Amino acid sequence: MRHYARLFTQLRQTMVQAKTWVLKHHFEGFPKDGDFELKVVELPDFKDGEVLLEAVFLSVDPYMRVTQSNNPAFPVGCHVVGRCGWRTHTVSDGSDITRVLADWPQDVSLSHALGAIGMPGLTALYGLEEVCAIKPGETLLVNAAAGAVGSVAGQIAKLKGCRVVGSAGADDKVAYLKELGFDQAFNYKTVSSLEEALKNASPEGYDCYFENVGGHFSSVAIQQMKTFGRIAVCGGISLYNVTTPQTGPYPHLTMIFKQLKMEGFLVGRWEHKNEESLKRMLTWMQEGKLKCREHVTVGFENMPAAFMGMLRGENIGKAIIKV
Numbered sequence: 001m002r003h004y005a006r007l008f009t010q011l012r013q014t015m016v017q018a019k020t021w022v023l024k025h026h027f028e029g030f031p032k033d034g035d036f037e038l039k040v041v042e043l044p045d046f047k048d049g050e051v052l053l054e055a056v057f058l059s060v061d062p063y064m065r066v067t068q069s070n071n072p073a074f075p076v077g078c079h080v081v082g083r084c085g086w087r088t089h090t091v092s093d094g095s096d097i098t099r100v101l102a103d104w105p106q107d108v109s110l111s112h113a114l115g116a117i118g119m120p121g122l123t124a125l126y127g128l129e130e131v132c133a134i135k136p137g138e139t140l141l142v143n144a145a146a147g148a149v150g151s152v153a154g155q156i157a158k159l160k161g162c163r164v165v166g167s168a169g170a171d172d173k174v175a176y177l178k179e180l181g182f183d184q185a186f187n188y189k190t191v192s193s194l195e196e197a198l199k200n201a202s203p204e205g206y207d208c209y210f211e212n213v214g215g216h217f218s219s220v221a222i223q224q225m226k227t228f229g230r231i232a233v234c235g236g237i238s239l240y241n242v243t244t245p246q247t248g249p250y251p252h253l254t255m256i257f258k259q260l261k262m263e264g265f266l267v268g269r270w271e272h273k274n275e276e277s278l279k280r281m282l283t284w285m286q287e288g289k290l291k292c293r294e295h296v297t298v299g300f301e302n303m304p305a306a307f308m309g310m311l312r313g314e315n316i317g318k319a320i321i322k323v
Contacts, residue, residue, distance in 0.1 A: 016043045016052065018089035021303050030311065036304040043091050046070060053082065053090045053097070058303065058321040059114045074099065081113055086303050088323060101278055108285060109294075115148050115318030116292040121281050122274060123267045124153035127210055127232035128160070130270060131263050134230075136161030138207035141198070141224070143217055145185065146173035148318035149234060152281075153210045154182050155290055162208075165201040167217070169313050176316055180291060188217065198224045208232070214239045222251045225260055233264040240311065293317035 017040050024037045046052065052068035056079070066074050071094050074080065082097035084090040100113050108117070115121065127149075128134045140157045144150045145166030154164045158181050165184040166177045177185035184201040191197040198206075198221060205226040211218055214236030222231070255262065270277075284290035295315035297306040300323045310319040 016089055017041065018043055018087050019300055020088070021086035031304070031308055033304060038301065043089060046091060047093075050091050050093050051097075053080065053084065053092055055084075055088050055090075055300070055323045057111045057114055058086060058300070058323060059319070079104075079110055079113070081118065086300075088300055101275070101282070105282070105286065108282065111294060111296070111318075111320055111322070112285070112292060114320055115294060116152050116285065116290060117278055117282050119267055120148035120318060121152050122270075122277055123149050123234055124156055124210075125277055125281065126267060126270050126273075127234055127265065128153060128156055128208070131232035131265050132208040132210070132230040134160060134162060134208050137163075139163045139165065139202050139204070140208045140210060141202070141206040141221060142166045142210040142212070143188070143221070144168070144212035144235070144237060145182065146170075146176050146316050147212065150210065150212055151177070151180060151317060152290065152292065155180055157208075158182075159284065159289060163202070165198075165206070167197075173316055176293065194220045195223070205229070210234065211236075213237055219251060222260070222262075223254055225254070225258055227258045229258060229260050231260060231262040233262060237311070295319045296322050298322045 020039050020041055022037050022039055023035060025035045027035060046068065049071045051066045051071050051074045054067045066076055066078050066080060069076050074094055079100040080097040081100060082092060084092065084096065100110065104110065112118065134140060134157060140162050142150045142154050142164065145154055146168040150166065154166050154177065157164045163183045166182045167186055167188045168174050168177060169187065169189050171187055174185045174187050186197045186201060188194055188197070194217065205224050207226055207229055209221055209225060209229065209231045211231055211233045212235045215238035217238065281290060285292065294317050300321065303321055306319060306321055309315065
């Protein structure tokens with residue numbers, strides 16, 4: 001404890017500065033460079049129970065390392081995940097951060113705590129197991145399937161004995177899905193008919209649908225569901241930057257007559273299961289059953305560019321910043 005107290009005293013004597021990206025203007029349509037501003041700020045005095053975090057990798061969810069601590073729950077050098085914004089350094093009281101698994105293996109990059117062995121991976125797992133209750137032999141449709149969530153969802157479904165169809169917006173992403181073991185994959189941007197592409201990929205329809213996109217794709221896909229099909233709604237990236245609210249068309253009668261279940265969800269609902277679930281996925285990764293590609297951009301100053309690139313679909317797998 002004296003060691004932490006000495007670091008605490010040193011921190012108070014030399015104020016720490018942090019680089020931080022702030023939002024200058026709310027987006028009108030797609031974000032632009034001018035919507036962001038890089039600032040340097042001085043962190044507040046270090047108080048009892050607080051820790052100083054230094055960003056190692058950043059996403060929409062920052063992954064941090066504790067560099068100074070006056071909180072015994074977070075010793076210096078431990079790694080945590082927190083929603084602290086686009087910042088190089090943050091002072092936290094510990095309530096908004098979570099420690100990475102204590103027995104994290106040395107041969108697995110800690111950056112995966114932002115992807116497959118983190119919130120995106122848990123989203124895929126819970127969407128399949130808790131929302132869809134997917135069963136062996138069923139057919140799953142995943143859109144945005146080459147992204148951080150979709151690529152994991154497809155692989156987990158294969159591990160559970162399912163047939164998986166994925167769509168993506170580029171030919172290299174389609175090739176990646178086939179490498180991962182997807183049974184069928186297609187480029188939704190180049191097919192002449194989305195309806196025909198979905199029918200050709202699974203003529204008998206789909207038992208489950210992992211929805212990441214929304215909009216037109218969703219309206220067409222719902223028509224291809226089997227009776228009593230289940231739909232897990234995780235995201236709607238096609239709608240995030242629209243300037244006019246979208247109102248349809250929407251296949252209401254299909255929902256009724258096929259008796260479909262459609263459920264939106266947030267991953268935090270099953271937080272009590274996270275430790276066991278993360279260990280299970282970490283084992284799959286170490287066994288080579290779960291493969292995860294990362295799209296790494298180096299440099300904190302490139303954060304807005306990486307964010308806009310992600311919205312344009314430039315990444316395969318999890319998009320992260322290496323600070």
